[in-house]
Amino acid sequence: MSTAHPHPAIAPALIGWFAENARDLPWRRPGFTAWGTLVSEFMLQQTPVSRVIPRLDEWLARWPTPAALAADSPGDAVRAWQSLGYPRRALWLHATAVAIVERHGGVVPREVDALLALPGVGDYTARAVAAFAYGERHPVVDTNIRRVIARAVAGQAEPAPPSIRRDLAAMSQLLPDEKVAARSFNAAIMELGATVCTARAPRCEACPISEYCEWRGAGFPGYDGPRKAVQKKYEGSDRQVRGLILAALRAAPDAAAPHALAPGTRPPEPPRPGPTSRHGSVTAADIAALWPDDEQRDRALAGLVSDGLAAVTATGYALP
């Protein structure tokens, strides 16, 4: 099945450029596993590459397979997530590892539909794994790709609000028919958006498709769409309070493993393990010291428990 490509020069130009200009990134190393790709894609959801790389290395050294992660507690995943942000992703990634073991024999699935059924895997991540880890031919659409298409093809400074149907259709128009080329093109156009056709200061002089760019051809018209929602202030927000509480839970040392006692010594009264968790507990008083506004703090804490990021223990709260 061959597709008519309205912009036949774009894909070859980008593929050639990518072959020479791709950054050396862990997930582009030969032999990188599908599991590694899945972990990296979770981490890259809204977190910059430079912050992801050290955590990714740690994760894959500790949990080289889905089964390895599934065998540890979700709290271990949340703690190892450190300060990547959006820690529910760590929870989802753990749940995804469990699901892969239970439903897919411990092997990351290659079908988009199976990937989409995993917690925390959406339209982008599912196609990224199918395309990059398995070489399947799928259009991948992320924020970089949407911006490049908006400029080069639609002639607009910024993309219209996301629409998965439209965005996939637009990317499909550009995608080469052949699998290997399609995979390379997905990576290439994403890389262009990340390093050349950037949101703030595009470097058109370094762009391999500037001669085909409709935005440039139209004289770089300014953005005229609807005003985009302004990101809410972090300082003083519920997010900040959740972050503070979770940082305290991550910092609590694991409940001490029972160690050998001198002969004749009576074991100390065991701190009755509460309903949960071998992760160390933080008392309500310690949490209260983190934030003065009772109502906001309680709301944040309840939210963490409700999200499964915190567990109630006999003495307070702990990672799950």
Next chain:
DNA sequence: CAAACGTGGGC
């Protein structure tokens, strides 16, 4: 569909 969801770095 808009809003919630972390954190840090660049300009």
Next chain:
DNA sequence: TGCCCAAGTTT
């Protein structure tokens, strides 16, 4: 300084 941005997903 303060705003913008960063390989999204879920509800």
